[in-house]
């Protein structure tokens with residue numbers, strides 16, 4: 529059985545710019561050897577959080593532990609294990625070889641350097657014919673992959689990718705995905721990724737963190753509803769599940785069809801029997817998959833599926849006893865559609 533250990537622990541973290549609070553996280557744990565997707569609309573604080581996780585910036589207040597070490601005591605050697613590819617990565621105005629080898633040379637690690645450059649390039653789907661290409665002779669997708677190869681060659685413990693698919697073609701997005709999966713498997717790298725390509729991100733990540741206006745919406749158990757959406761006759765978005773059930777989101781006529789909806793698990797009500805009082809035209813039928821205890825509270829986290837999509841809802845122990853819920857039970861589900869966040 530896999531053992532899971534916490535790599536980062538954040539407590540009461542705040543980040544302020546020019547006196548304005550842009551990030552506020554009470555508590556967040558990020559596990560080792562996972563691909564974690566960071567979802568959130570523009571300006572929700574993803575890049576700000578990445579700059580703290582990569583130790584490029586220090587938080588205005590709060591504590592951040594990495595491998596149990598307080599951020600104030602992290603040494604340079606430890607920081608070198610954490611590498612980031614920023615949005616719009618910068619390439620040196622030199623050859624691909626010099627870009628990919630740069631980090632190794634900086635670390636005075638010259639052993640088998642040519643072979644390692646070739647290996648790193650092959651991880652991102654670039655063959656050795658690229659080695660002598662100049663930075664200016666690369667497409668956007670190739671440049672993004674060279675930037676990624678320049679980090680992968682360092683076999684980092686943590687790799688942070690801020691919008692790695694922005695402006696890249698579908699083929700490059702697929703090759704970037706394969707390189708990320710290889711890094712996790714070959715080097716046990718923990719990978720944090722943000723992307724506005726929600727479907728791409730959702731497929732690659734093991735767990736999810738969602739931010740909205742600098743606050744954590746929820747981590748791990750966040751409920752995300754992805755495209756495709758249909759339109760109701762009034763123009764609102766409707767999620768049509770594969771079993772034919774429909775969930776209409778009111779006042780969503782101005783939202784794009786590739787939008788993602790975040791639903792807090794507190795905004796989902798479930799009921800197994802005597803549910804007439806809670807039923808309405810948007811009530812759905814789901815099936816319980818698992819029940820587990822939330823570590824921070826005594827609440828129970830109920831995982832259930834609707835038409836193959838998994839959701840989480842929280843209930844207290846008392847509610848659980850009054851309803852005797854078990855995996856496999858069919859339940860009625862009300863999602864508070866007035867409280868959803870759009871990303």
Ligand SMILES: Nc1ncnc2c1ncn2[C@@H]1O[C@H](COP(=O)(O)OP(=O)(O)OP(=O)(O)O)[C@@H](O)[C@H]1O
Nearest residue numbers: 545546550568569570571572573574575576577615
């Ligand atoms: N260096 C800075 N100085 C001042 N304000 C900043 C700075 N960096 C970020 N901000 C502000 O902090 C907020 C969060 O920005 P951030 O870039 O972290 O969001 P994001 O979720 O990564 O957005 P996007 O998806 O557009 O990249 C925004 O309001 C932004 O304007």
